[in-house]
Amino acid sequence: MDEDAADRLAPVLRPVRAGNGFEEALEQILQIVRLGLVPDGGRLPAERELAERLQISRVTLREVLKVLQDQGLVESRRGRYGGTFVRARREPSGGEAELRRRIARVDVEDTLRFREVLEVGAAGLCAAHGLDTDQVARLRGALDATRDAPLTDYRRLDTLLHLTLAELSGSPSLAARYAAVRATVNELLDCIPLLVRNLEHSQHQHTALVEAVLDGDADAAREVMREHCAGTAALLRGFLA
Known part of the structure; x- marks a missing residue:
């Protein structure tokens, strides 16, 4: 991840507590998405970097990303330019x-x-x-x-x-x-x-x-x-x- 992107995520991404690793990691990545720190269509940091910054295992991180994918908030792409990408947010409806x-x-x-x-x-x-x-x-x-x-x-x-x-x-x-x-x-x-x-x-x-x-x-x-x-x-x- 480039330096500018690291700066943008610094206020949110931090090591989680051992007892609530999954929940706190999910909360932090949800904040990244909800706050628009990674824009629609943008790629989240690589799994290795996210796991290191959150201080969780990559297994736990993949469980978190699976939840976000199931909720339609991110999508996973394979290949050389693959990764986890933020999906375009739906505009609120119902006025x-x-x-x-x-x-x-x-x-x-x-x-x-x-x-x-x-x-x-x-x-x-x-x-x-x-x-x-x-x-x-x-x-x-x-x-x-x-x-x-x-x-x-x-x-x-x-x-x-x-x-x-x-x-x-x-x-x-x-x-x-x-x-x-x-x-x-x-x-x-x-x-x-x-x-x-x-x-x-x-x-x-x-x-x-x-x-x-x-x-x-x-x-x-x-x-x-x-x-x-x-x-x-x-x-x-x-x-x-």
């Missing part, structure tokens, strides 16, 4: 009914508050501790990728930007919890339309956020992130009302 079904499974307010705490904390940590040259390049690259992104790819690239910030905070625990809560938020966002005006506003906030982080202004970084999270929460509440 408001689908949204209601999804929100019935989660405490929306708790999810949004927890997301804000993690995001604001990550932004403040990145600004306060500072980033090295490689980390600055990663953050700027993630921001640049969201600019002029097609609507069909915007949410995935937006997610990658936020995950990058969480991972650069220096706290693996924060990054792991953020990946989980972001997956839940994305399930809700997938049920509402992408609004161009909202995306333009989000991009202005993204730029201000990254600049505050790179300037080492922790207070400004936290405040911009707080406003950004509040905007997403307001949008969701508007559609849920």
